[in-house]
Amino acid sequence: MIDGLMIRALYGILYREFLRFFQQRARFLSALVRPLIWLLVFSAGWRQTQGLAPYAPYQTYIPYEVYMIPGLCAMIQLFNGMQSSLSMIYDREMGSMRVLLTTPLPRWFILVARLFAGVAVSLLQVYAFLAIAFFFTYFEFLELDIDPIGYITVLPALVICGFMLGALGMALSATVKQLENFAGVMNFVIFPMFFISSALFPLWRIKDLSYTFYQFCTYNPFTYAVELIRFALHGQFYAEGALVVAVTSVIALGLAIYAYDPSRGLKAKGKKG
Amino acid sequence: MTDTLSNQSPHSEMVPTAAISIEGVSYNYGKRKALDDVSFQVLPGQFTALLGANGAGKSTLLSLITRLFDTPDGTISIDGKSFASHGSKALAPLGVVFQQTTLDLDLSVRQNLRYFARLRGMSSSFAKQRIEETLSALEMFERVDERVRDLNGGHRRRVEIARSMLHQPKLLLLDEPTVGLDIQTRRVIVNHIHNLAKADNVAVLWTTHLMDEIWDEDHLIVLDKGKIIEDGTVREILAKNEANSVSDVFESIIIQEEERLK
Structure with missing residues (x-):
């Protein structure tokens, strides 16, 4: 199934993705600045009012910044997933995608490899963010208090969440005809996914405020991604979250492979002549 | 079939x-x-x-x-x-050169070619050898570390041709x-x-x-x-149509086709 050509091609796709990422310094900076602003400004401001009583996976009362960290990690992956999809549309419009599609690689492999490369870039961003957050904790700007082992146990959760968010973006990009249309899709996807979730507030508190809003949060796969990361960061496994994230990934990737038409935006599909 | x-x-x-x-x-x-x-x-x-x-x-x-x-x-x-x-x-x-530039403008010539070599399953050492050979044949090897964005249209086209030949296609x-290129570059290509x-x-x-x-x-x-309205060597087609140039043949064929369809 997977042969030598595929392994070398995967390496090539990773190589290009990282080269492009490091050359687009603004992308790297914005990927870090966005969650750091949330962490430093939002959590510092709300620290006094939003401290949280113990509930799973936390053993004790936690300051608000501890609660926010998993949501911000997932936010980085959400933005990266959409950014990767945007670059797929860009490649399709600029013609670079044609180079990929005229190689002897199956189309499903090309999409999975692109997805894998996007996940690898998102891991780099998340760990850079966690390192900076750790730095702030060390100098007592924040009280994160994450067990160092948590930085390792969170890795599988980040991989699977990155895969889901990238696959969702890819499925969306397969349906978008032109680059300009994707900005609108992002506004209708990124912000609702992030805000209608447990990224900023715990579900029990949302439930107390509005049951309808709580229900929307439970329908959002991003909520399960955030919770999966939250539990994994504290060395625990959240089975329901893992299941929802895995199933959503498979469905989104299946849709992307089915819907992906390289000629979209260039020409209509042909019919039997 | x-x-x-x-x-x-x-x-x-x-x-x-x-x-x-x-x-x-x-x-x-x-x-x-x-x-x-x-x-x-x-x-x-x-x-x-x-x-x-x-x-x-x-x-x-x-x-x-x-x-x-x-x-x-x-x-x-x-x-x-x-x-x-x-x-x-x-x-x-198959090696392909598309009408539209398909190189990554922000990467260097070498990085573009290395990426393509990987997609074609080439080893690093063979890719290195072929990059040198194909670029040298098009007098582009001295520009291997320049960003594609800094190259003019003719040079970009040469890089694309070198890329298409990298894996020794049949x-x-x-x-x-040659669309959009000057006469001299067209002739070279x-x-x-x-x-x-x-x-x-x-x-x-x-x-x-x-x-x-x-x-x-x-x-x-x-x-x-x-x-397909003609298929053969240029000499055969010229003789068949009693024409002096491909241009004459092409024009007469198109005119005949249009008249036939009227």
């Missing part, structure tokens, strides 16, 4: 496998017929010019050959392997590769590809609407409104 031409012939040892064989290919955009029962072959070492006016069906044909579009009717085989039976693996012996497909076909025994399929890019010994296919 058979996979190879050699299977079709009782004298299989004597007939080389066609680098590309197209049999009975048709394609429609809705009700509009873009290609109508197109069949032809290109042999190794043969330079084939695919000539046609805008809308003749050249781009659709190339999209089918590169498998960007699925082939609903007919068979396309590259080096004896059809898409129907081999899927994307049939694209292995069939090279070029879609109007046309000469290079003609020489390449002979020296490396590469089959070339070159789409164009510029007559001066076609040489007398070339194989010429004229496409009009989705149909």
Whole structure:
């Protein structure tokens, strides 16, 4: 199934993705600045009012910044997933995608490899963010208090969440005809996914405020991604979250492979002549 | 349909496998017929010019050959392997230069070529050797570490040709590769590809609407409104039409076709 050509091609796709990422310094900076602003400004401001009583996976009362960290990690992956999809549309419009599609690689492999490369870039961003957050904790700007082992146990959760968010973006990009249309899709996807979730507030508190809003949060796969990361960061496994994230990934990737038409935006599909 | 031409012939040892064989290919955009029962072959070492006016069906044909579009009717085989039976693996012996630049502008020439070499499953050492060989042949090796964005159109085109030859393809497909280039650069590229076909025994399929890019010994296919209306060597076609130049042939064919359709 997977042969030598595929392994070398995967390496090539990773190589290009990282080269492009490091050359687009603004992308790297914005990927870090966005969650750091949330962490430093939002959590510092709300620290006094939003401290949280113990509930799973936390053993004790936690300051608000501890609660926010998993949501911000997932936010980085959400933005990266959409950014990767945007670059797929860009490649399709600029013609670079044609180079990929005229190689002897199956189309499903090309999409999975692109997805894998996007996940690898998102891991780099998340760990850079966690390192900076750790730095702030060390100098007592924040009280994160994450067990160092948590930085390792969170890795599988980040991989699977990155895969889901990238696959969702890819499925969306397969349906978008032109680059300009994707900005609108992002506004209708990124912000609702992030805000209608447990990224900023715990579900029990949302439930107390509005049951309808709580229900929307439970329908959002991003909520399960955030919770999966939250539990994994504290060395625990959240089975329901893992299941929802895995199933959503498979469905989104299946849709992307089915819907992906390289000629979209260039020409209509042909019919039997 | 058979996979190879050699299977079709009782004298299989004597007939080389066609680098590309197209049999009975048709394609429609809705009700509009873009290609109508197109069949032809290109042999190794043969330079084939695919000539046609805008809308003749050249781009659709190339999209089918590169498998960007699925082939609903007919068979396309590259080096004896059809898409129907081999899927994307049939694209292995194919090198393509698209009309539009498909290089990554923010990467260097070397990085672009390395990326492509990986996609074609080449080892690092072989890729390094081929990058030097193909760029040197086009007098571009000294610019290997420059960003593609800093190169002019002619140099970018040379890099694309070098990239298309990196994996030593048996069939090279070029879609109007000289569009927008100055006369001198055009001449360099046309000469290079003609020489390449002979020296490396590469089959070339070159789409164009510029007559001066076609040489007398070339194989010429004229496409009009989705149909092949001429298929033979330039000399044969000139003799058949009692014409002095390809340009005269092309114009008279188009006029005849228009009158026939009136």
